[in-house]
Structures are given as C-alpha cells and as structure tokens.
Amino acid sequence: MHPLHQLIHSFSPINEKSWQQLFEHCEELTIAKGKNFIREGEKEKYIGFIMEGTMRQYYSRDNGEEITTYFYFENNLVSSYISCINNTPSQITIEALEKTKLLIFNYSVINELYNKEKVWERFGRKIAEYLAAGLEERMVSLLMDKPEDRYKKLLNSTNKQKILARIPQHYIANYLGITPISLSRIRNRLSKNK
Amino acid sequence: MHPLHQLIHSFSPINEKSWQQLFEHCEELTIAKGKNFIREGEKEKYIGFIMEGTMRQYYSRDNGEEITTYFYFENNLVSSYISCINNTPSQITIEALEKTKLLIFNYSVINELYNKEKVWERFGRKIAEYLAAGLEERMVSLLMDKPEDRYKKLLNSTNKQKILARIPQHYIANYLGITPISLSRIRNRLSKNK
DNA sequence: TAAATTCGTTAACAAAAGATAATAAATTGA
C-alpha cells in the first residue's frame, strides 16, 4: 500500500479503486532547502504529502518577522488548510528546512472526491476532527502551562523528539510562544537542576 | 425552521425528513445558574444547543484552579467535542453562567446519522472544519499578539461584545491567557490613553 | 579554504506579568 493511501486509510477505509481516483491526480515535487511550498497571499491550493524531508510553517508580522507555528516531517500532510476550507488567500508560508520530496495534489481534487463518495467525505471529517483536537490541545497548553512546562512537554513527547533533532532552536522558541533568548535561559535553568 | 435545523442547514443542506431523524431524539433541559451541563471525567456524551442563556467552559488544574477557555451563547452548539470524537472522558466542565435552556441529544445519535446519510457526514466535516479554523485563529493570536492586543481584538469583535456584557472579567482574563489583575492593569492603561 | 552568515548563549537593563494583600464596589441570599 502506498504510504499516503495508508495514512488516508487510517482515517477512513478507502479501497484501491477510490484511492486511484486521488493518486492519478498526484504529482511529485521536490523542494530545495530554504525554498517555499506555499507562500503567504497565494490562492492556488495544493495539499502535499511528505515522502522525505522537513518543513516549517510560519506567519509573518507586518515588520517581516516570522513566527513559526508548526513543523512537518515524513508521512505528514502539509497545506494551508484554513485557506483551503475557507477559500481565502493563504496567511501562512510553508518552507522546506531540508530538501523535501512531496507528493502533491490540488485541493479541488479532494473537494470533488468529497462530493463523489461518502468514504471520502468521512475522511474529510476525520482529518478535520483530528486537526481540531490537536489545535485545542495546543491552545490549552498555551493558556495553562508556563513556557518551561511547554518545553518539558516537548522533551517528553517521543513523537516530537525529531523536532529537537532537526529544528533550529529559535524556531522551536516561536512554536512555544517565547523568544529564543528565553528558551536559552529555560534550557540553562533545567540543565542546572540535574 | 427550527433554529437548530437552521444552524445545521447553514453547514450542510439537511431536508425536513433528515432533520426529524435528529429532532425526534432531542430533549429539553434547563440548567440553573452555576450548575454544570458537562463535568470533567464524565463519559456520557451529550451535545447541547443553547436556546437561551450563557455558558462557560473550563479546564481544572490539579490545585482546583479553573481556567476558562470558552463562552457559549444563544444558538451555539455546546459540548465536550474532543471527548466525543476521541471517545475519552471529558477534560472540561461546562457551566451555566445564567439560567440556560438547552436542546440536547446524545452524541451516539449524530454518530449514527453520520453512518446513514452523506449530508450528515458532510455536516460533521463542515462543523469540524469550522472549529479547526476558529482554534487555529485563537492559537495564532496567543502566539503572536501581546495580551493587550488580544483584549483590543476582543473589544473590536462585534460578535463578542456580548462577552463583555455578560461575563465576569476574571473569566475573560483566563480566556485571554492572563491573570485578572493583569487585565485590570491593561484596562487602566487603555482608559488613560484616550 | 576563507569570508560571511547563522545560531546559541550570556549579560545588563527595561518592561511586563505574577503573587499577595488590602480595599471598595457590586451582587447575592438568608
């Protein structure tokens, strides 16, 4: 089974024939390190599936400052999801942190599949529910936990160990809602308490 | 059209017959001020639709402290959504801030409707997408905006004016991710700059 | 390889936020 088919299947059972309806619209795309997959302001809507590589998602302030809000790795779906569902220009930019191989398809393809088959509609529901649950958890952590606790959670999350291994620290600081300097101090504090 | 039917219809077109499949499982429930609709740890999953009243949603810390994360008003759906979709005990409590009249139905009912009809499955997708978009916006605001800016946004959001009118300030402070004292200082600062 | 850039840490100071306590105003309930 293709890794993307497998991922989709884990949300909603999609048989080989239905899968082909998506797969025949997929293309491969390789993004060089530092280049963007999705750019702020863009209207063309693509969904990507990471075969290999790492990406970061960020919002930009008026002064050009970039605020990193998410990281993507192998087997992750990557897109400006909000701009797809609301049909608005993307507010985010998604950049390759290393050379990244993607399988991509246009959002309109998946949108048509939603109309065609109930199992695809279910996939759409499940993926949105999964996203909402993740966002809620993140939001609650921002409201309830101190920065130091958020960093500790990141350290303990086996799933996110790769974040620490592959991602420059100042991006992680953004992700935690603090400055790189503050993260450096937290790390210093933690290393002394051992 | 029943106000709940109308709300559902705005996400996915549901005809009268399909609507009745939900409506026949609905019950009315009135919650007195200060009483809970959903309690932390609870497994029974109900969805409520507010006919009249105001509710607040909160998480509890180990020390008993309550962190308010959401407010609900007339025509809002209210539930421990995450615990419904993940089938886990509720982490949140939802309390009536004033006497609140609800129309309620069990989550299992809507879950069965997802299986029965594609239009219901679509409703499920649309509502999850709507939720995800709202949560992302909130999360980004927590990462990018200063507390003062978040409060200003709240002031400018016509939709949320009723929050200010009906909700005690220390709950709003929680919602903004700051202490009541800090919110009081922000208000003081803003009133002087006029 | 050498020069340039990026990255992480540290220091010093300023600004903001949290904690605690006191007080006044508003609301609630017996």
Next chain:
DNA sequence: TCAATTTATTATCTTTTGTTAACGAATTTA
C-alpha cells in the same frame, strides 16, 4: 434589608520575559 460573598481595582514586591548587544561556535557558500 443587611450580612456575606463575589468581583474589580490598586499597591507593593518578586519573578519572568523581552530587548539590545556582544561573543564565540557552527554552518554555509563563494
């Protein structure tokens, strides 16, 4: 109605965070 509780503000002190700048280490690239 009046005492009790809740709510909002203010003051003081402490802690944390942000800001700016400096420095060395690591990485990139010409």
